[in-house]
Amino acid sequence: MKTVTELSARLEHYYQQIRTIILTRQNPITGLLPASTAITAHGDYTDAWVRDNVYSILGVWGLALAYRKIDEDKGRTYELEHSVTKLMRGLLFAMLRQSHKVEQFKHTQSPLDGLHAKYNTATADIVVGDDEWGHLQIDATSIFLLMLAQMTASGLKIIYTIDEVNFVQNLVYYIGRAYRTPDYGIWERGNKINHGSAELNASSVGMAKAALEAINGLDLFGVRGSQASVIHVLPDEIARARITLESLLPRESASKEIDAALLSIISYPAFAIEDVDLRERTFNDIVHKLQGKYGCKRFLRDGHQTVLEDGQRLHYEPGELKQFEHLECEWPLFFTYLFLDGLFRGNSQQ
Secondary structure (H helix, E strand, O other): OOOHHHHHHHHHHHHHHHHHHOHHHOOOOOOOOOOOOOEEOOEEOOOEEHHHHHHHHHHHHHHHHHHOOOOOOOOHHHHHHHHHHHHHHHHHHHHHOOHHHHHHHHHHOOHHHOOOOEEOOOOOOEOOOOOOOOOOOHHHHHHHHHHHHHHHHOOOOOOOOHHHHHHHHHHHHHHHOHHHOOEOOOOOOOOOOOOOOOEOOHHHHHHHHHHHHHHOOOEOOHHHOOHHHEOOOOHHHHHHHHHHHHHHOOOOOOOOOOEHHHHHHHOOOOOOOOOHHHHHHHHHHHHHHHEOOOOEOOEOOOOOOOOOOOOOOOOOOHHHHHHHOOOOOOEOHHHHHHHHHHHHHOOOOO
16 A cells, blocks of 8 residues: 555656656647657658547546546646646537538438547647548547546536537437448558448447447536536447447458557547457457557558558558568557456456
8 A cells, every 4th residue: 555655746747747748749839649749751740630639638627637646736626627628528519610511410321521630739720621531430420528527527617618518418319320421531542452432340339339338328517417417328339330330350451450449449538339259259369360569560461651652642452451461560559459358357468
């Protein structure tokens, strides 16, 4: 059992790390975080991706929850909680400016009517046109809603007005048909050949299912709300997402037989799979087929950033994929997922 002094010292150590790595990069106006400070041949990573922002702020939120356990927190709890709130409201603000697209998407289901997946970090404006990027990424909107629900349940006040409640309800409708909505997925390019064709992705369906389950019946105003601020989800949409997900796994999509992105739905943060055997089968496929010395491959025959990739074009010819076999980049990020999975399952060896 740690003493209060030991706990405070450890939390202070984590606070300094989080402040140096994350909070110093948070935009003071929008509250958004750049994905990176780099501008490379692969793109301008100084923009704020919805998915990256949510994942990045989880460490700040987690530390804020830890600081609640001690009395003398030096104002850390307040600072950290409001940094989280500022980022989540920054994302909400960016998406609110595209509320017309959410309404349109409910009728058209067109990828061109999808919410943008990234925004300008300093202004929260859009950075590329509707047809210049694979914006329709159901998993990105879903993880925002999933964490919005969990943060609200933890006591954070992120939603302020009924207009914002109504918009969040519209976002629920937006992801509600994920079970039959082809999107560009977590890697933003859809089909493995990168020719801009959206497909049904298990990682998107799973994240949407988790978000729908988490936010169903939640009062976004917390203990001070009323029936008007409660979010509603159609039970059939959760059931259909579950059925579709279980029929897809262990595949990610029609073009990807397995994908490391599935770690995010079979374990933290979505925990979307109830079937233990299916979960283990998917996990084992990822480890055996994708894990390497330095990380996990995103998926088999992934040419992204390999030495043989033609940097002058985004798409591949079907016959080209064979040349990327056994040359795929390994991404250390996925070791983080495996580490967290081991913690949650009590597997110290993992």
